[in-house]
Amino acid sequence: MTVQTTEAASAVVFAGVTRSYGTVRAVDGLDLRIDRATSVALLGPNGAGKSTAIGMLLGLLQPDSGTVALLGTTPEQAVRAGRVGAMPQSGRLIGGVTVRELLGFVRLAYARKARAVGRAAAVPALSELMETARITELAGRKADRLSGGQAQRVRFAIAMAGAPDLVVLDEPTTGLDIEARRELWAAIRGYADGGGTVLFSTHYLEEVDDHADRIVVMDRGRVVADGTSEGIKRRVPGRTVSFDLPGRAPSLDVLPGVLSSEVGGGRARLHTTDSDATVLALAEAGLVRNLEVTGARLEEAFLTLTHAHGARAEGGSR
Numbered sequence: 001m002t003v004q005t006t007e008a009a010s011a012v013v014f015a016g017v018t019r020s021y022g023t024v025r026a027v028d029g030l031d032l033r034i035d036r037a038t039s040v041a042l043l044g045p046n047g048a049g050k051s052t053a054i055g056m057l058l059g060l061l062q063p064d065s066g067t068v069a070l071l072g073t074t075p076e077q078a079v080r081a082g083r084v085g086a087m088p089q090s091g092r093l094i095g096g097v098t099v100r101e102l103l104g105f106v107r108l109a110y111a112r113k114a115r116a117v118g119r120a121a122a123v124p125a126l127s128e129l130m131e132t133a134r135i136t137e138l139a140g141r142k143a144d145r146l147s148g149g150q151a152q153r154v155r156f157a158i159a160m161a162g163a164p165d166l167v168v169l170d171e172p173t174t175g176l177d178i179e180a181r182r183e184l185w186a187a188i189r190g191y192a193d194g195g196g197t198v199l200f201s202t203h204y205l206e207e208v209d210d211h212a213d214r215i216v217v218m219d220r221g222r223v224v225a226d227g228t229s230e231g232i233k234r235r236v237p238g239r240t241v242s243f244d245l246p247g248r249a250p251s252l253d254v255l256p257g258v259l260s261s262e263v264g265g266g267r268a269r270l271h272t273t274d275s276d277a278t279v280l281a282l283a284e285a286g287l288v289r290n291l292e293v294t295g296a297r298l299e300e301a302f303l304t305l306t307h308a309h310g311a312r313a314e315g316g317s318r
């Protein structure tokens, strides 16, 4: 594959990439460029083509047409040189060895690779690696006897072992409790803040708000939205007006601008296309206690932009 010089500045470039499985077109003319030192969330409903795109990015799958460039070279070369760290969604950690032994082994393998391509100096010391992944206190523990969150941080350390320029994290926090998610994100942020490039997928949209500089939403093999969280939310028309509603609910759906309403826990939430008119009518009715007007949440934007309407969206409320 010929890689253009302009592509060298980008971490990832998909150009007109298509990949089918039989008659299913999983990725359909994907064009996507990701700059270095950014943190990008890849979202999409089930079957949108995210895993297929990531598979091509990591050189595990070949496109039927189009090109994929990774760190200015081919995916295969970038991966072979240890410049990409990938964290699979699951997979058991090897048993019978300590975390230190496991990481030491992985680091050594990466150091050999790195020496072969003249970047041995980049490979971090074992202690530094464990510190980055926040697992120093786990060094002496058996790798197969860790909690889900601890094991995930060890997997992150494995992904970091070759001092990658890019890490690809496929649903890194699925199944972890809030504390474990926070710890893992602190580790990921440490890497990103040091100039690393992160591409991640997730089921938790609040993580996207907190940790992504940019969001790419895929649907049916294509990019359907691309921008900041704020920008994507703005694409969804309408606002939510909420206020305290003690007692019986009056008919809120007939208020000007209101598309739908829900009442629960002593509070009413109105989805409206004209928040000014709705608020005015509420004021006339004396319903303004703790009144708040907010834009669409990322989840609503996601549902509107993809074909996941009605179905449970990735990024639902689990």
Ligand SMILES: Nc1ncnc2c1ncn2[C@@H]1O[C@H](COP(=O)(O)OP(=O)(O)OP(=O)(O)O)[C@@H](O)[C@H]1O
Binding pocket: 021, 024, 025, 026, 027, 044, 045, 046, 047, 048, 049, 050, 051, 052, 053, 314
């Ligand atoms: N090995 C395969 N054989 C046949 N079809 C496949 C294969 N892998 C994926 N597909 C199909 O390709 C499409 C895209 O799947 P892909 O796994 O890339 O989507 P995804 O966005 O990662 O979905 P999910 O969020 O469910 O993991 C889907 O229609 C899927 O059924």
